[in-house]
Amino acid sequence: MIQVRNVSKTYLQGKQEIQALHNISFGMEKGEFVSIMGPSGSGKSTLLNLIGGIDQPSAGEIFIDGSPLHGISDDELTLIRRRKVGFIFQFFNLLPILTAEENVGLPLLLDGVPFSRIKEKACRLLENVGLGLRTDHRPEQLSGGEMQRVAIARALITDPAVLLADEPTGNLDSHISEEILELLKNLNQAGQTIVMVTHDARAASFGKRIIRLKDGGITEDVSVPGCDV
Amino acid sequence: MNLWNLLRYISMKHLRLQKAQIFMAVAGICLGVTAIVSIGVVNRSVIFSFQDSFNRMIGNAALQITGAQSGFPESIIEKVQDVRGVQYAVPVIETDGMLVDGKERSMLILGVDVLVDTQVRDYSLTGESADVPDPILFLAKPDSILITKAMADREGFAIDQKIQVQTVEGIRTFRIRGLLNPEGPAKAMGGNVAVMDIYAAQMAFGKTGRIDRIDVSLRKGENLETVRQAIMDALPKGYMVDTPAGRTRQVENMIAKFQNGFDFISYLAILVGMYLIYNAVSISVVHRRKEIGILRAIGCRRKEIMLLFMGETLMISVIASSLGVALGLLLANSLVGAFGKVISETFVRTSVTGIHVTWLYPAIGLLCGMITSLIAALFPAMSSSRISPASAIRSVPYTEDKIFTTLRLNLGGVFFIALSFLLFHIYGFSGPYLLAAQIMLAVGISFFTPAFLNGFVTLFNRVFASRLGSAGRLAGLNLRKNLTRNAVAVAAVFFGISVFVASSGYVHSVKGTTLNWLDSIIKSEIILSSGHPGSSTNAQIIPLPANMSRELEKVPGVLAAAPWRRAFTDYQGSKVLLSASDYTQYPKRSHDGAGPGFMKNQTHFIPDGNRVEISEAFAAIFSVKKGDEISLPTPAGPVVFKVAGIVVDYSYDSGVINMDIKTYQRYWGDMLCNSFLVHVEAGAKVGDVRDEIQRRFGVDRKLYVLSALEFKNEIRKMLDDMFIFNYALNVITLTIACLGIIVALFASVLERTREIGTLRAIGMLRRQIYGVVVLESVLMGLAGGSLGSVAGIISGWLNLEGFFVASLGSAKYYLPFGAILWALLLSAGLSALAGMIPARRAAKTNIVEALAYD
Known part of the structure; x- marks a missing residue:
């Protein structure tokens, strides 16, 4: 499902070159739930952005669902993000001007689908994440946990090949975090491939496999005990 | 289709939420379109009215013969009548008369030979009058006059009533012998027309033995050009023999110079509109940077982001332009009378009673509004599409758009300045090219504003910053952070101040030169005029x-x-x-x-x-x-x-x-x-x-009986009135400059929310934050003001050479020292005022929210 081959990423900070990722390679099968862990600055969010096509590697190759993310135009990369990847961010990143159902339907709206055809699916997804009664609420009228549920529903609206979660519980209290992680686990059990970046070992344990990063390199790639990988 | 979804679900909501910004942008374009439509329609209406009056006056004459303004001998009529192909050569006295009764209204007096005039013009009298002007009555009683029914109704005159008219011979009494129906010549000049016997008119208006023009009708089948040439051959040199179309064209050309000035105002207004649209879209892009990042992250393509902003601008421009067309027509309707009066007093007698609307100017207004808005939105929209999703959604601090590097801008500046010199070199001080060359020069200099601002801030940092404490140091640093954006605001101030100084220098020099000239020629103590x-x-x-x-x-x-x-x-x-x-x-x-x-x-x-x-x-x-x-x-x-x-x-x-x-x-x-x-x-x-x-x-x-001092004061007042346009221009450009600063600083404060939050968190007082932002504003104002003053001096001199010296004669350029001092004070003062709005927002920054921003 995901192939990362010899990927490196360097940034220019002022005149200084920063090596965020260094020659990383790994693969993921369909239906896996991988947690990427590491201390701050280890490159885990950079790796997630590369897998999601938000950023492009300085070297190496990445494939998602058979599609290469390298050597393609920005438009092609964007369409892969739109159709094959679902994003969940730490700060939810919902559009404050849209209602919950409109936020959920946004990726399909971008594809030119009329909202009348999206509405039913958006409402169903909101019901699945426990927000069936909040479809008309704007983000400012929702709690942090509820906003993250809307973000999850939005990530699922295009039936993506992979769900990418960047510190999805980083901005939530422990009780709500538990609920969100349970939700992700259930999605994975239903067959959804998930990559989650976290620095929280408890959160990481909800995945089936943990990849640890340090200074831009993989230091460990292990299965979570008790999980069938 | 997806663009439609974006416009419907994203843009429409923003348009509803950002009312103040949208209002400013709509107002800007609306103002421009209003100016274009109203000035265009008024211009067209004045020309139409003149043509209409002219055609009514000339009746079915094919040619018109005119000579010196003082008139020409009656003997010319015979020479014309003898030309082969001429059917009737009809003499006319056409002069101004002032109705002394009522509102002292000026009217056109036609002195006609009633025996032959009906051969080229139709006069129809109202029921209570005789059927046609009675030649015997006219010849027997030289105080006879016909007025239009419209004038009679307006002034409350009736047949046989006596009216007083100022003539060359003084105020004379005439008796109304009939009322003309609103047809033919009686409908010209808004009905302000009176008809007299030619002999009586000659006597009353000091033209004994002379006439003003001859209207010529041709025999059937005669060739117009052949007859025209024959008449010219028959007359002494200096007479003009022209067709009605040729005469109206001459007048149109004469009025065109005056109208061009007003056209310039409308172009300026649309430029103002463009600047406001540019600002509105720019600030919207900064404000919605995170939204753009999210949209990009979940699959919105670059071109879709760009089209989103262009689409929003199109929506705004359609609304603004439509409003502008409607307002333009309303304004034209209320201005047309006053404008016609100015044309009448200054160039040619005409009376405009209403607007003449064709689809042309509303269409031009609509298209101009939409096209200029889209052009103005293009650069910010393009920059929106280049926002990186990764940096935007993680609120990585804004970095300058790399397209506009200082080097590229300097090269652009050199290009435009070179283009300006090329225009000067080829066309000299010729009006439209001079304007174009000046615009090129201003654009060229404005391209150097980032480099100039950089130098200005360096100087400030070295000499003054440390004396102003932390606020001084921070202001200096902040200005350098987003040099290009801040330079746009500096360029707005530069433009405003350069127009102000140029216009002041020009006005000062023209007034000084003209009054000096008057002093040299007016040696009498009293001037008496009619x-x-x-x-x-x-x-x-x-x-x-x-x-x-x-x-x-x-x-x-x-x-x-x-x-x-x-x-x-x-x-x-x-x-x-x-x-x-x-x-x-x-x-x-x-x-x-x-x-x-x-x-x-x-x-x-x-x-x-x-x-x-x-x-x-x-x-x-x-x-x-x-x-x-x-x-x-x-x-x-x-x-x-x-x-x-x-x-x-x-x-x-x-x-x-x-x-x-x-x-x-x-x-x-x-x-x-x-x-x-x-x-x-x-x-x-x-x-x-x-x-x-x-x-x-x-x-x-x-009579106007004025002492030399009063006369010069009248001229001074007239010059002041003449330069009202320049003063209006100053107000407009300085307002734009202030708006530019507000928008630049507002955007800057938005971008620095986290930084300001951090400064507040570590102990910076609200008033210190306020001080930093206001100081940044003052520095931008001073940078623009000093650059603008230098450019304004050059531009003022160029204007004097191009618009005054080239058309009227040599003049001395007076350096507007007062205006330069005012310019610097205004640029600093107005910038400080403009900076207060974003400064208040910065000072009110909530620390917790600002730090949670990321």
Whole structure:
């Protein structure tokens, strides 16, 4: 499902070159739930952005669902993000001007689908994440946990090949975090491939496999005990 | 389709939420379109009204023969009538009369030969009048007059009522013999028309034995051009034989110069609109940077982001332009009367009663509004599409768009300045090219604003920043962070201040030059005229008999009264001003020496000398030198005059010819004048003499009797009125400059929310934050102000050379020191005021929210 081959990423900070990722390679099968862990600055969010096509590697190759993310135009990369990847961010990143159902339907709206055809699916997804009664609420009228549920529903609206979660519980209290992680686990059990970046070992344990990063390199790639990988 | 979704679900909501910004952008474009539509429609309406009046006046005549403004001998009629192909040669007196009753309304008086005039014009009288103007009645009673039904209804006049009209001979009483139905000539000039017998009109308006024009109708089957050529051959040189279309074209060309100035205002207004749209879209992009990042992250393509902003702008521009069209039509409707009055007073008699709307100007307004908005939105929209999703959604601090590097901008600046010099080199100071060259120069200099701001801030940091504490250091650093964006605000100030200084320098120089010139030519203590003393075109002036000087000289205290005639004549197909005065009077009082004007050498004007002096404008336009001979058309045929000198004379930009009045009277047979220059005896009180003149002559006619000081004050007032446009321009450009600063700082504060939160968290006081932002604003203002002052001085000089010197003659450029000082004070003061709004927002930054931003 995901192939990362010899990927490196360097940034220019002022005149200084920063090596965020260094020659990383790994693969993921369909239906896996991988947690990427590491201390701050280890490159885990950079790796997630590369897998999601938000950023492009300085070297190496990445494939998602058979599609290469390298050597393609920005438009092609964007369409892969739109159709094959679902994003969940730490700060939810919902559009404050849209209602919950409109936020959920946004990726399909971008594809030119009329909202009348999206509405039913958006409402169903909101019901699945426990927000069936909040479809008309704007983000400012929702709690942090509820906003993250809307973000999850939005990530699922295009039936993506992979769900990418960047510190999805980083901005939530422990009780709500538990609920969100349970939700992700259930999605994975239903067959959804998930990559989650976290620095929280408890959160990481909800995945089936943990990849640890340090200074831009993989230091460990292990299965979570008790999980069938 | 997806763009439609974006517009519907994203843009429409933003448009509803960002009311203030949208209002500003809509107002900007609406203002521009309103200006374009209203000025266009008013211009068109004035021309249409003139054409309509003209066509009604000329009836079914195919040709019109005109000569000097003073008229030409009646004997010409026979010569024309004898030309093969001419059916009727109909003489006409066409002059201004002032209705003394009621509102002192000016009206056009047609003196016609009632026996033949109906062959070219249709007069239909109302039921209560006779069927046609009764020739016998007209001939027997020279006080007979026909007025239009419209005028009678408006003024409450009836048949057989007596009305008083100011004529050359003073106020005279006429009896209304009939009312003209609103058809044919009676519908011209908004109905302000009266018809008299030609003989009576000649007597009343000082044109005995002369006529103003001949309208010619042709026999069936005759070729127009052949007959025209035959008439020209039959007449002495200097007569103009033209078709009605040719005559209206001449007038249209004359008015065009005046209208171009107003067109310029509308272009400026649309530029203002563009700047406001640019600002609105720019700030929207900064404000919605995170939203753009999210949209990009979940699959929105670059071009879709760009189209999103372009689509929003299109929506705004359609609303704004439609509003602008509607407002433009309303404004045109309310302005058309006043505009027509100005044209009538300044150029040509016309009466505009309503607007004449075609689809053209509303369409131009709509298209201009939409196209300019889209052009203005293009750059910010393009920059929105380049926002990286990764940095935007993680709120990585804004970095400058790398497209506009300082090097590229400097190269752009060099390119535009070079283009400007190229235009100067090729076209010199020619009006439209001068304007284009100046715009290029301003654009070129504005491209250097990032580099200039960088240098300015470096200087500030080295010399002043440390003395102003943390606020000074932070302000200096912040300005450098987003140099290009801040430079846009500096460029707005630069533009505003340069226009202000240029306009002040130009106005200051024109006023100084003109008043100095007036001082040099006005040596009399009193000026007496029948119309506004500042009028240079004779519009709506009822002349005075020149021999009135004898009566004036009988007034106690009057030493001499010199008549001054100003009449237009044709020279090589152009209209030039003949200025004739009694120079023999001057030696009596010229003890104070001659000025630089036409007083310089009195001997040039020996009455029998056939010598003239010409203005610099005349010399330049017709390439005439001192010592050359020029041939002027007189009613009796062309007469050659020797050019005795070239003098400063700013009366008329198409050229002035000065000559002695006796020479003028001898050749033109015109015994009228526009004004008298009255010299007062030593020891006599000017005020007393003036009052006595008014007492003796003011009863019989409307007169302006002014002391030299009052006259100059009138001219000064007139110049001030003339420059209202410049003052309006100053206000507009300075307002834009303030808006530019507000927007730049507002965007800057938005981008620095986290930074400001951090500063507050570590102990910076609200007032310190406020101080930093206001100081940034003042620095931007001063940078723009100082650059703008330098550019303004150059631009002011160029304007003087291009618009004044090139058309009227040499002038001195007065450096506007006061305006420069004001410019610097205004740029600092207005910038401080503009900075207060974003400064308040910055000072109110909530620390927790700001730090949670990331």
